[in-house]
Amino acid sequence: MTTETYTLITGASSGFGKSLALECASRKMNLILVALPGPELKELADSIRMRYGVKAMAVEKDLSTEEGCYSLHSEVIKQNLRVNILINNAGVGSTFYFYEGGADFFEKQVKLNVLATTLLTRLFLPLLEHHHQSYILNVSSLSCFFHLPRKSVYGSTKTYIYYLSRTLKKELRPHGVSVSVICPGGMNTNAVVTQVNQSGTWFARHSAMEPDVVAAIAISGMLSKKEVIIPGKLNKLYKMLDYVVPSSVKDMVQQYQMKKLKRSDVL
Ligand SMILES: NC(=O)c1ccc[n+]([C@@H]2O[C@H](COP(=O)([O-])OP(=O)(O)OC[C@H]3O[C@@H](n4cnc5c(N)ncnc54)[C@H](OP(=O)(O)O)[C@@H]3O)[C@@H](O)[C@H]2O)c1
Numbered sequence: 001m002t003t004e005t006y007t008l009i010t011g012a013s014s015g016f017g018k019s020l021a022l023e024c025a026s027r028k029m030n031l032i033l034v035a036l037p038g039p040e041l042k043e044l045a046d047s048i049r050m051r052y053g054v055k056a057m058a059v060e061k062d063l064s065t066e067e068g069c070y071s072l073h074s075e076v077i078k079q080n081l082r083v084n085i086l087i088n089n090a091g092v093g094s095t096f097y098f099y100e101g102g103a104d105f106f107e108k109q110v111k112l113n114v115l116a117t118t119l120l121t122r123l124f125l126p127l128l129e130h131h132h133q134s135y136i137l138n139v140s141s142l143s144c145f146f147h148l149p150r151k152s153v154y155g156s157t158k159t160y161i162y163y164l165s166r167t168l169k170k171e172l173r174p175h176g177v178s179v180s181v182i183c184p185g186g187m188n189t190n191a192v193v194t195q196v197n198q199s200g201t202w203f204a205r206h207s208a209m210e211p212d213v214v215a216a217i218a219i220s221g222m223l224s225k226k227e228v229i230i231p232g233k234l235n236k237l238y239k240m241l242d243y244v245v246p247s248s249v250k251d252m253v254q255q256y257q258m259k260k261l262k263r264s265d266v267l
Contacts, residue, residue, distance in 0.1 A: 004055065005131070006081050008032040010063055010120065011090030013041040015189035016139065019215035020087055021048065021056075027219065030055035032081060034072060035090070036062055063090050064112040066119065073123040083127045084134040085222075088117040091139060091157070095196055098152045106153050113157035118164065128177050135178050137222040138165045142185040142235050145242060149258050158183075162228075169227050178225040182218045185235040187211045201257070207234035 007024050011017035013035035021033055025048045033048075035041045037060040045058040059075060061068040076083060091113045094101060117138060128134040143151050144158035165181035172179055186197040186208040197208035214231045221229035230236050242250075 004030055004082065005084040006030045006032050006055070007085035007087065008034065008076070008083050008124070009087040009089060010034045010116070013038060013044060016184070016187055016211045016215065017087075017089040018044060019189075019211035020089060020218060022212070023215040023219050024085075024087075025052040025054050025056065028052070028054055029085070032057055032059060032076065032083070034059045034061055034063065036060065063116040063120075064092075064108050066111075066115070069116050069119040069123065072120070076124075076127070082130065083124055084131045085137070086120065086124050086128060086135070087137045087139075087222075088120060088161075089137075089139045090116060092154075093141075093193065094154045095150050097150055101153065109153055110157060113154070114160050117161055121164075121168070125172075125177070129175050131176065133176050133178070135180070135222050135225075136165075136168070136172075137218060138179070138181045140165070140181050140183045142183050142230065142239065144183060145239055149254060166227065178222075180222045180226055180229055182214075182221065182229040182231070183235075184214050184231055185209065185238070187214055203234065203238065207232060207238065 007029045009017055009021050009024070009031065012021045012033035017035070021031055021044065024031060031048065031054065033041055033045055033056060041058040041060060045056040048054065048056040059072060061072045063069055063072070092109050094105070094109065121136060128136070138161050140161040141155070141158040143155040144162045146155070148155055162181055162183065165179050169179040186193065186200070186204055187210070188194040188197060188208055189211050197204050209232050217231040218229060230239060
């Protein structure tokens with residue numbers, strides 16, 4: 001039986017997931033990379049194998065469906081791959097008002113961000129428990145700490161991930177499974193998000209980070225068994241300010257920003 005271990009990363013074909021894959025490969029981890037069908041995933045696996053000399057396989061699955069999650073698990077079991085690190089990164093973001101989003105979009109967002117993370121964590125738990133020490137890294141968002149207009153469903157999914165991770169950290173410690181959650185602020189992962197970051201508030205423009213930098217912080221934090229990872233000084237400061245600024249002042253700022261947004265929607 002093979003003694004090689006694997007790190008499984010969901011949403012690995014682009015954005016933050018790709019940065020996590022490159023960071024793990026540079027640390028000589030073998031990889032199982034998962035994303036929707038498309039050439040980018042296979043190309044990434046090929047280039048990682050060549051550049052880092054590690055094993056890297058591409059598994060195409062739609063994780064917004066329950067079948068996708070179950071069939072990923074069956075494939076890993078069938079190939080007898082020993083997963084000792086699970087990184088639940090796949091997620092879909094959004095920045096619009098609740099009434100602007102369709103029911104079908106929200107259904108997909110909740111299924112990918114919430115259900116897939118829950119199912120995969122449960123399904124892969126027996127494999128993780130096989131090892132003396134194993135790790136789960138869940139990707140939440142800084143938005144999970146705030147109640148931001150235009151982030152209603154997205155922020156709620158990330159609050160779920162945060163709660164789940166912190167609870168599992170306690171439950172799974174005796175089983176040798178360390179659980180970490182990362183809460184990044186804005187990252188320039190793709191053209192849409194970069195545009196949102198660049199055209200946003202002073203904070204959004206100045207706090208946005210490059211995904212490669214965040215990935216290095218994420219993997220170091222996970223391996224040192226950090227419970228909550230918040231990358232970037234400005235993001236840490238923002239979260240701290242939330243504790244000290246009275247809710248009435250925060251409400252006023254949010255109302256002002258919403259009015260400003262409504263005016264610019266009309267323009
Ligand atoms: N970007 C930010 O500012 C930011 C901030 C905080 C947290 N986050 C979180 O970080 C994570 C990654 O975000 P990102 O900005 O890197 O997103 P992204 O650029 O849109 O990349 C998402 C990745 O997930 C994959 N994916 C999408 N739908 C999938 C599905 N149904 N099944 C399997 N894979 C799927 C995509 O694969 P394909 O392209 O092949 O479809 C892609 O590899 C998300 O959980 C997000 O919420 C992002």
